[in-house]
Amino acid sequence: MALQLPREWRWRQERYRLIGGRCRRCGQAFFPHREICPRCLGEDVAKEQFSGRGRVYSYATVYKAPVGFEEYVPYVVALVQLEEGALVAAQLTDVDPTEVQIGMPVECVLRRWRTNGPDGNIIYGYKFRPRLES
Amino acid sequence: MPAMRPSRPIGILGYGAYIPRYRLQASEVARVWHGGQDHVPIAQKAVAGPDEDAITMAVEAARNALARAGIAGERLQAVWVGSESHPYAVKPSSTIVAEALGAGPLALAADVEFACKAGSEALQMAVALVGSGMADCALAIGADTAQGRPADELEYTAGSGAAAFVVGLADEAVAxxxxxxxxxxxxxxxxxxxxxxxxxxxxxxxxxxxxxxxxxxxxxxxxxxxxxxxxxxxxxxxxxxxxxxxxxxxxxxxxxxxxxxxxxxxxxxxxxxxxxxxxxxxxxxxxxxxxxxxxxxxxxxxxxxxxxxxxxxEKLPLRRHQAPATASYIARQQLLDYATYARFRGKIAL
CATH class of the missing domain: 3.40.47.10 (Thiolase/Chalcone synthase)
Structure with missing residues (x-):
């Protein structure tokens, strides 16, 4: 708990606003942000807030959850390919696991991830749900 | 006493709704607690999912309001969140919402509490701030995951949802x-x-x-x-x-x-x-x-x-399609049975 607070806090912008990286040399978009481009190893990486729109690239259904996620079982964890090209590993929400398909259009929403117990802090972050047409 | 009027022309630049996906029919509450015989006040209520609270719902409504206003969160000089179900007793919802919208750090932020009027009170505060000329852009949100005691008549109706309004100068306003x-x-x-x-x-x-x-x-x-x-x-x-x-x-x-x-x-x-x-x-x-x-x-x-x-x-018809209509959130619905509702809303102590 004492060690987690600063770590969770440091990630808040990436998690709340889906801010990742884009390599200024090769153009690759990736998430989370890193100092070095995982594609060309270039060291000139810009921060970028992604659109949040993407498609399910692959997924798995979780029946035995890690600590803190028990209340969501069964739930789907997916690799989402964003329109910008980056792959994001994230929980899907507002969807029955049997409805999930590869290629399904999804969009990013801010949701609760977990809490540090009943008197601890609440950790919020990105999840993806089936896209709601406007 | 005369009506309160702003010192300069102002209005709503953008508005946004959010309604969660889940519904509990009142007949389901009557089935569990009243033998199905009670006279129910409404057909159904919206219920927040297990990973939703007033903050997450406020953020989605606010993002819709910003999309219709056509502005970035950094333009907001105030973020006020009205609710009776703030997730923390001490720690503002509004700073989390502001951070998620990209507003601040140079901004006002506070949680407003006045039962079902907390959101419109926040709207009045935004009107006052912009109408007085102290700021050009302020956000007011009402968001709740209302809880009724099981078997109480409030349980039929106590629902979840959020709505947000960006208040700004009249020349950019939709209303x-x-x-x-x-x-x-x-x-x-x-x-x-x-x-x-x-x-x-x-x-x-x-x-x-x-x-x-x-x-x-x-x-x-x-x-x-x-x-x-x-x-x-x-x-x-x-x-x-x-x-x-x-x-x-x-x-x-x-x-x-x-x-x-x-x-x-x-x-x-x-x-x-x-x-x-x-x-x-x-x-x-x-x-x-x-x-x-x-x-x-x-x-x-x-x-x-x-x-x-x-x-x-005349700006409203041009901007309303920049975010999902309230009717499309109402149409998106998944019915819950009472047991799943009780699980989602933490009514079962483990």
């Missing part, structure tokens, strides 16, 4: 603010003590001394101070704890059913507390035409009402 009235008194119609999970209602104070006294007084005061009659308005939106109260109050003010029905959502989503009247306003803005006027009166227990008069500008 102009013409004036407002706020009306409050110490009324023990509904309350929840600090450490209690569920609220209590003060029986006979609910109807006449609570809802009707405040809604009618604020509404009549605004009409008379603006020199208007109900016929000047295309729409009227009132706080909607059930379908009967707003219909009766609107009729007593002199409005007709075709003026209040488009903004009356309670039968399909329940009483979303701080979002209730504000969501009705978003539904009306989804269909109002330039030049049409909207009459709005909230109500919050404890008690008070905010009454506002708005007139739609």
């Amino acid at each position: 102009l603010l013409e004036g407002s009235v706020s009306y409050v008194s110490d009324t023990p119609d509904f309350f929840r003590r600090g450490q209690e999970h569920y609220p209590r209602h003060g029986g006979r104070f609910t109807g006449e001394p609570g809802y009707f006294a405040h809604v009618l007084a604020a509404g009549r005061e605004l009409l008379s101070s603006l020199g208007r009659s109900p016929a000047d308005y295309a729409y009227v939106v009132l706080h909607q704890p059930n379908p009967k109260f707003p219909a009766r109050a609107a009729a007593e003010l002199g409005f007709r059913p075709e003026q209040w029905q488009p903004g009356l959502l309670v039968d399909r989503i329940g009483n979303t507390y701080a979002a209730s009247s504000l969501l009705g306003l978003t539904a009306v803005l989804d269909r109002a035409e330039p030049g049409e006027r909207v009459f709005f009166v909230s109500f919050g227990s404890g008690a008070g009402s905010d009454a506002l008069s708005l007139v739609v500008t």
Whole structure:
């Protein structure tokens, strides 16, 4: 708990606003942000807030959850390919696991991830749900 | 007393709704607690999912409002979140919402609490800040995951939802603010003590001394101070704890059913507390035409009402499609049985 607070806090912008990286040399978009481009190893990486729109690239259904996620079982964890090209590993929400398909259009929403117990802090972050047409 | 008017022309730059996906039918509550025999007040209410709370719902409504306003979060000089279900007792929802929107750090942020009027009170604060010239852009949100005690009559209607409004200068507004009235008194119609999970209602104070006294007084005061009659308005939106109260109050003010029905959502989503009247306003803005006027009166227990008069500008039809319509959130629905509802809303202690 004492060690987690600063770590969770440091990630808040990436998690709340889906801010990742884009390599200024090769153009690759990736998430989370890193100092070095995982594609060309270039060291000139810009921060970028992604659109949040993407498609399910692959997924798995979780029946035995890690600590803190028990209340969501069964739930789907997916690799989402964003329109910008980056792959994001994230929980899907507002969807029955049997409805999930590869290629399904999804969009990013801010949701609760977990809490540090009943008197601890609440950790919020990105999840993806089936896209709601406007 | 004259209506409150801004010192310079201002209005709503963008509005946004959010309603969670899940619904609990009132017949399901009656089945579990009343042998299916009770007379139910509404068809169904909206229920937040297990990973939702007032903060997450406020963020989605606010992102929709910013999309319609066509501005980035960094333009916001104030973020005010009205709710009776702030996830923390101490730690503002508003700073989390602001950070998620990209607002601040140079900004005002605070949580507002006034039962079902917390969101419209936040809207009045935004109107005051922008209308006085102290800021050009402020965000007001009403968001709640309202809880009724199991088996209590409030359990039929206590729902979840959020609505957000960006207030700014008139030349960019989709609806102009013409004036407002706020009306409050110490009324023990509904309350929840600090450490209690569920609220209590003060029986006979609910109807006449609570809802009707405040809604009618604020509404009549605004009409008379603006020199208007109900016929000047295309729409009227009132706080909607059930379908009967707003219909009766609107009729007593002199409005007709075709003026209040488009903004009356309670039968399909329940009483979303701080979002209730504000969501009705978003539904009306989804269909109002330039030049049409909207009459709005909230109500919050404890008690008070905010009454506002708005007139739609030619910008509204161009901007309303920049975010999902309130009707599309209402149409997106997944029914829950009572057991799943109890699990989602933490009513089962493990």
